[in-house]
Amino acid sequence: MHSPDSQLKYLIEQQWPTAQAGGHFFTLPGLSGQSVRITGEQGVLLARRSPAAPIPFVDRQREFRLLHKLQVSQLAPRALGWREPWLLVEWLPGETLPPAAFSARREAVIHLLYHLHQQPLTGYRLSLAPLLQRYWQLCQQRNWRWQRRLRQLLSRGEPRPLRLAPIHMDVHPGNLLVTANGLRLIDWEYAADGDVALELAAICVVDPPQADAWIAAYAETAQLIPAVLHQHIQRWQPWLQLLMASWYQLRAEQSQDDTLEQLARASWQDL
Numbered sequence: 001m002h003s004p005d006s007q008l009k010y011l012i013e014q015q016w017p018t019a020q021a022g023g024h025f026f027t028l029p030g031l032s033g034q035s036v037r038i039t040g041e042q043g044v045l046l047a048r049r050s051p052a053a054p055i056p057f058v059d060r061q062r063e064f065r066l067l068h069k070l071q072v073s074q075l076a077p078r079a080l081g082w083r084e085p086w087l088l089v090e091w092l093p094g095e096t097l098p099p100a101a102f103s104a105r106r107e108a109v110i111h112l113l114y115h116l117h118q119q120p121l122t123g124y125r126l127s128l129a130p131l132l133q134r135y136w137q138l139c140q141q142r143n144w145r146w147q148r149r150l151r152q153l154l155s156r157g158e159p160r161p162l163r164l165a166p167i168h169m170d171v172h173p174g175n176l177l178v179t180a181n182g183l184r185l186i187d188w189e190y191a192a193d194g195d196v197a198l199e200l201a202a203i204c205v206v207d208p209p210q211a212d213a214w215i216a217a218y219a220e221t222a223q224l225i226p227a228v229l230h231q232h233i234q235r236w237q238p239w240l241q242l243l244m245a246s247w248y249q250l251r252a253e254q255s256q257d258d259t260l261e262q263l264a265r266a267s268w269q270d271l
Helices: 006-015 060-069 106-117 128-138 144-156 196-206 208-222 226-255 258-270
Strands: 024-028 035-040 043-049 079-083 086-090 164-167 176-179 182-185 192-195
Touching: 006 043, 006 079, 006 086, 043 060, 060 079, 060 086, 106 164, 106 182, 106 196, 106 208, 128 144, 128 226, 144 226, 164 196, 192 196, 196 208, 196 226, 208 226, 226 258
Parallel strands: none
Antiparallel strands: 024 035, 035 043, 043 086, 079 086, 164 192, 176 182
16 A cells, blocks of 8 residues: 555544654455554554445444443454544554464463453444345345255344353454463454354354364353353354355455355355
């Protein structure tokens, strides 16, 4: 990125009044939207742009407000400003967690999640039924398995939450930052108020061989009965499976990325 647009310049000047939007701008890789690291004499900032093509539930203004509500918890980067289409947050120094270390750091990850789940509700409720319907509307290619599963789930209704709390909904090694102050979560664009069992269901998808260990560890920390938590996770699994397949389908169509197209095909076959 050679130079910022007027909206991003405004946000930078709010943080660095003497900078006149000076500094260096580095575009970072990412699937949901353009992120830019801004370095200058005053420090480092991170700007997250709204996706060029719509992605259901991704809203930088909502993300800004949610991060602001979580500021006291120190779980997430501080939200510094929002001006369509840009969200400006603090840059957290650190390295993402290596995939091989995900299971090894289970205790720390569970502690981080439990701390998040103890925070006050944000006021942004995650409802998967309208979210899945929106994916259906946005996609051009609609697999017949998709329509059948969507109808089944909508007629059944969403599972009743085991415990409603703020959830991140995208916990994986790439979104866990190893910092001097311990693990921190980044990329909060899918975060909202939802069932802790849905959060655990998503983690089990990331680390299937260790699913039982993740469930047992969280149940012990949160003082839940493991069998009850497991039962609620099972109820969410078909919803999560369809959500992932829908996401792959939409992002494959928007990006024309071969890897995403392969993941979308494989997801529909799994249904």
